[in-house]
Structures are given as structure tokens and as C-alpha cells.
Amino acid sequence: MSVPRDLRPAWAAPLAAACALALASCASGPEGGAAGPAPAFVSTAADDTMILVPGGTFEMGSPAGRDDERPVRTVRVAPFLMDVCEVTQAQWDRLVLGNPSHFKGPGRPVEQISWAEAALFCNKRSRAEGLTPCYDEDTARCNFDADGYRLPTEAEWEYACRAGTRTAYFFGDDPADLDRAAWFKDNAAKTTHPVGAKAPNAWGLFDMHGHVAEWCQDFYAEGYGAAGDVTDPRGPASGEERVLRGGSWRSTADACRAAARASEAPGFADVCFGYEAYGFRCVRRAEPAPGAAR
Numbered sequence: 614m615s616v617p618r619d620l621r622p623a624w625a626a627p628l629a630a631a632c633a634l635a636l637a638s639c640a641s642g643p644e645g646g647a648a649g650p651a652p653a654f655v656s657t658a659a660d661d662t663m664i665l666v667p668g669g670t671f672e673m674g675s676p677a678g679r680d681d682e683r684p685v686r687t688v689r690v691a692p693f694l695m696d697v698c699e700v701t702q703a704q705w706d707r708l709v710l711g712n713p714s715h716f717k718g719p720g721r722p723v724e725q726i727s728w729a730e731a732a733l734f735c736n737k738r739s740r741a742e743g744l745t746p747c748y749d750e751d752t753a754r755c756n757f758d759a760d761g762y763r764l765p766t767e768a769e770w771e772y773a774c775r776a777g778t779r780t781a782y783f784f785g786d787d788p789a790d791l792d793r794a795a796w797f798k799d800n801a802a803k804t805t806h807p808v809g810a811k812a813p814n815a816w817g818l819f820d821m822h823g824h825v826a827e828w829c830q831d832f833y834a835e836g837y838g839a840a841g842d843v844t845d846p847r848g849p850a851s852g853e854e855r856v857l858r859g860g861s862w863r864s865t866a867d868a869c870r871a872a873a874r875a876s877e878a879p880g881f882a883d884v885c886f887g888y889e890a891y892g893f894r895c896v897r898r899a900e901p902a903p904g905a906a907r
């Protein structure tokens with residue numbers, strides 16, 4: 614399925630130019646760590662833009678952060694594709710799901726989305742593009758071997774946000790610089806904005822800090838468990854809440870840090886005041902698993 618160019622969201626054209634600039638500026642790597650090879654942009658069957666995030670190793674968590682960000686551990690992540698921006702209301706509407714967003718606008722991120730609704734979107738998006746859905750819609754279990762869309766693991770999200778850096782934010786440690794990279798409590802005027810308006814990270818990903826908090830695949834657990842090398846961690850096997858990352862338009866600068874963690878019941882079972890700050894972006898496997906059916 615392909616969306617005609619005249620129906621693409623207004624941000625699509627300037628986004629391509631902004632992404633090109635972002636990649637051009639990261640040749641020497643961002644402050645705080647080596648960025649490695651610049652990821653490539655990938656156009657999906659629906660003409661959405663994803664980043665091919667290279668595999669690599671990073672230090673997950675923060676020794677100076679909150680208790681649930683420790684202990685810092687070395688994590689290896691396999692390559693994957695990630696949406697360059699948060700899922701927009703235009704993308705949500707394309708799959709005829711009914712727009713639940715509080716702050717309406719086709720180029721704004723879809724919000725008031727539960728974890729379960731985000732997972733169902735992933736499956737619908739997969740089917741629309743002839744891919745195998747990742748989620749069992751009865752059990753919510755994720756088939757990581759499927760070639761369809763899913764939510765990022767917490768490790769994938771932080772790895773992508775950091776883009777090779779070890780600092781509090783992908784641009785450094787000073788929250789005074791957050792204004793140029795994120796919509797958050799101090800500059801968002803209590804609303805969302807079109808995606809992709811702030812500076813991207815060195816890998817070309819927009820709005821990883823702030824705007825809408827992003828659902829991750831993992832169940833939330835207080836700590837990262839035993840320190841040490843881990844490959845593609847997927848979180849606890851069960852739990853009461855799912856992870857949200859990046860902070861949002863209503864968050865303090867501290868809550869928007871790369872290592873900052875939040876969580877919520879996957880179906881909004883509890884009273885909560887954060888719904889209009891919850892959105893997501895999708896990831897996909899970078900290449901077929903050996904022997905996988907296509």
C-alpha cells in the first residue's frame with residue numbers, strides 16, 4: 614500500500630531535508646561517545662520514513678540517575694528499523710482506527726493511546742504492508758522473529774535515543790540546551806506540536822526527548838537486574854505495567870533524560886492524568902531471521 618504524495622503529511626518534505634542535515638552533521642560522532650556508521654533512511658511500503666539503526670553496544674542506564682536507572686550495564690543491540698518520528702495522527706487515521714488524540718492535527722503525534730492500542734496499531738500496519746504481525750492479539754505476546762512492526766524494547770529505545778552518546782541527553786548534559794531538541798514542560802505551552810520540529814539526534818531521530826512519552830515493549834521492573842553484558846534484553850516475562858520512555862510535553866527536563874524511565878498500566882486500568890502525553894513509535898526487524906518464512 615502506498616500513500617499518494619499529495620496526501621502525505623505536510624512535515625514529510627521538510628523532514629527529508631532536515632534528516633539529510635542531521636546525518637551530514639554526525640560524520641565525526643556526537644559529543645560523549647562514538648556514533649559509529651551513520652544509519653540509512655528507509656522508506657516503508659506506505660512511504661513512511663524509518664532509520665536503519667546499526668547494531669552495537671552501549672552503557673544502558675545512568676549512575677547519576679534515579680534508583681531504577683541502576684546498575685548501569687553493558688548492552689548489545691542487534692540492528693533494527695525505527696520510525697524517524699513518533700506515529701502521527703495522519704498515520705493512525707490511515708489505518709482507520711479513529712483518532713483518540715486530545716490535541717488534534719494530522720502532523721501531531723497520536724496520543725491518549727494505551728499500550729494495547731499501540732500494539733494493535735503495529736499489527737494493522739504490518740498487515741497493510743503484507744508483513745507478518747508481531748503481536749498475538751489474545752495474549753499480547755510478541756513474536757520477535759516476525760517481520761512486522763512492534764514497539765521498541767526499552768534497550769532499543771535508549772540505544773537509539775543516545776545515538777552513541779553517554780550524556781544525560783543526546784546533545785550533552787546541560788538541560789538548558791533541551792529547548793532546541795525537545796518539547797517539554799518549559800516550552801511546549803501544555804500541548805503537542807507537529808512532529809519533527811525540533812533538532813534530531815545524531816542518527817536522525819526526532820522527538821526522542823519529550824513531546825509524547827513512548828510506549829516500549831517491556832514490562833516495567835524497578836531495576837536493570839544483575840549488571841553485566843546482556844544481548845537484546847526484552848525485560849521481565851510478566852508485570853503490571855509497561856515502560857514509557859523519553860518524557861513528554863508535560864515533563865521536567867530531568868524526566869526527559871535518555872535513561873529516565875516511567876511506566877503505566879497497559880490498558881489504562883488505573884486512574885491517571887497522563888493519557889494525552891502517551892504516544893509511541895514503531896520498530897521492525899532489520900533483516901529476516903535465518904530460515905524465517907516470508
Ligand SMILES: [Ca+2]
Pocket residue numbers: 699820821822823824825826827859860
Ligand atoms: Ca517522544
